[in-house]
Amino acid sequence: MSKPLYNDSGFEIKPVYNSKDLPASTNGAQEEAPGQYPYTRGVQPDMYRGRLWTMRQYAGFSTAEESNKRYHYLLQQGVMGLSVAFDLPTQIGYDSDHALSEGEVGKVGVAIDSLEDMEALFQGIKLEEVSTSMTINATAFILLSFYVALAKKQGADLRQITGTIQNDILKEYAARGTYIYPPKPSMRIITDIFAWCSKELPKWNTISISGYHIREAGSTAVQEVAFTLANGKAYVAAALNKGLDINVFGKRLSFFFNAHNNLFEEIAKFRAARRMWAEIMKDLGATDPKAMMLRFHTQTGGSTLTAQQPLNNIARVTIQTLAAVLGGTQSLHTNGYDEALSLPTEAAARIALRTQQIVAFESGAPDTVDPLAGSYFVENLTAEVVQKATALMAQIDAMGGAVAAIEAGFMQDEIARSAYAYQQGIESGEKIIVGLNKFQVAEETDVPVFRIDDSIRESQSQKLAALRAKRDAAAVERCLLRIKECALGTDNLMPAVIEAVEAYCTLGEISDVLRGVYGEYR
Incomplete structure (x- = not known):
């Protein structure tokens, strides 16, 4: 008799599944229709037969001018939407010439200090013709303002501008750390964005409630769902308290999830999250079906990539791409194989994009909606994620909601425990990571890495000095x-x-x- 086998969320995985393992609600087969409440099977009736997911590639480094070159390259390679990474000073509200910015300007993303930089970032790109996602939180309202101001300068119709700001501050307190202000004023800023965009920028996704960084910090799949949806409930509650209409702002909420290597657990996670969010929004008063839909972007798991034998990461990203597509994502970013070593080179970014294109056009995965529905294993896993994530959310609700749970350190402690257990599994050899703790090689092949020059800060500081000298100081x-x-x-x-x-x-x-x-x- 083989010993019990458990996945990273602690579910025991049986050797064989049959009809007795199907949840009672499926009656032996998945009877829900895609595009209908509670959206377990997807948010559109025809899913990718009608339109493929948006293929985004996350990019941003150095100066706006350098990032602009990468954007034009990616658009030429077939990218359907841009996704902007910002450097650390931009994320936490410091100009490039601030003392605290030293050593960080342009390193993990692009430095954006003023509207001048935003103009350079999108030089030659019409904002009405692209969908732009911006991974920015504490300063999201400022970067959105830069984007709106640039769109106005281009003569664009703001009602046609599409894209997303991450704008998810709660997960920063729990998992990532790029917050500035305390939770309550931060929530006020977020609801101001909701209210303004609902009138002026109606096609813009005003928040991307992020489980990605919760997972990157070490959570399990169940915790990723529970903590993300709990944060989502907190944003909805804040908007309702401000008198906003759930059927209006609810349509512009979007989510951002991670895709890890356990193919079936990840597919079940995405299906479960859709079902849970539909039920949550209905309970909170939503009556418009579109306000109950969980629409989400996926990024493949950065923390799953290894610096050892980095070409193995191409296989990992492929598995994660399939998980996202089979799970019904609306847009997807695939990581470069070299990202455990540096920012991705152009060659690595191209392979990452080609991975999506091969899945889209060669694998057959998009040809039918929710192809794993009715699978004994996947339906059982989906129900188990719902059950365990719902129980974890009930704990958070009992504490007073996500803000209170974060202030009490509950989410942080749970994530830390899971991360520690995962690392213990790797170190003991119980959890095998190919090339890291098993199947190692004595010599590594040299992989070209992408380097950012420290002189970026100096050039940004010079641009700031010139800007301050020529603008209207009184204004x-x-x-x-x-x-x-x-x-x-x-x-x-x-x-x-x-x-x-x-x-x-x-x-x-x-x-x-x-x-x-x-x-x-x-």
Whole structure:
């Protein structure tokens, strides 16, 4: 008799599944229709037969001018949407010439200090013709304002502009760390974005509630679902408290999940999350079917990539791509095989994109909707993810919701425990990672890596000095004062911030005004 086998979420995996393992709700087969509540089988009736997922490639490094070159390259290679990575100073509200920015400018993403940089970033790209996703949280409202100001300069119809800002601050407190302000004022900024976009930027996804970084920090698949949806509930509650219509803002909520290597667990996770979110939104008062849909972007798992035998990562990314597609994602970014070593080279980025294209056009995976529905194993796993994630969410609700659970350290502690257990499994050899703790080779093949020059900070600082010398200083002061007045009062912040960026106030200046009002979270 073989010993029991468990997956990373702690589910015992049986040697064989049969009809007795199907949840009672399936009656021996999955009877739900795709495109209908509760959307377990997908958010569109025909899914990829009608339209493939959006193939995004996450990119951003160095200066706006250098990143712009990569964007044009990716668009030429067949990318359908851009996804912008920002450097650490931009993420936490410091200009490139701030003392705390030293050593970080342009390193993990592009440095964006002002509208001038945003203009350079999208030089030669019409914003009405691309969908842009921006991975930005604490300063999301400023980067969105830069984007809106640029769209206006291009003469674009704001009602036709499409894209997403991550804008998910709660997971920053729980898993990632690029927060600035305390939770309550941060939630106020987020609901201001919801309200403004619902009127002025109706096709924009105002938040991408992210499980990706929760998983990267070491959570299990179940925790990724539970903590992400709990955060989603907190954003919905905040918007409802502000008097916003759930059937309006609910349609612009989107999600961002990780894809790891356990193919069937990941597919079940995506199916379970859709079902759970539909039921949550219905319970919170949504009546429009589109406000109950969980639409999500997927990125393959950065933390699963190994620096040892890095070409093995191409196989890992392929498995993760299949998991996302078979699980019904709306858009997808595939990691470069070299990302455990550096930012991806152009060659690695091209292979990552080609992986998506091969799955799309050669594998047959998109040809039918939810092809694993009715599988004894997948239906059982889906039901088990729902059950365990729902129980974990009930614990969070009992604590007073996601904000209270984060403030109490509950989510952080649960993630840390799971990460520790996973690492123990690797070190003991119980969890095999090919090329890392088994099937090693004595010599590694040299892989070219992408390096960022430290001189970027100097060039950005020079650009900032030139900008400050030529802009209207009095207009800058008026705009910053108006932001402060809005922050102290109840007026929506977005119009004041857009006016400020149009006057070429910098990201750091705007962030500092709000630091003065709200303080910093410690």
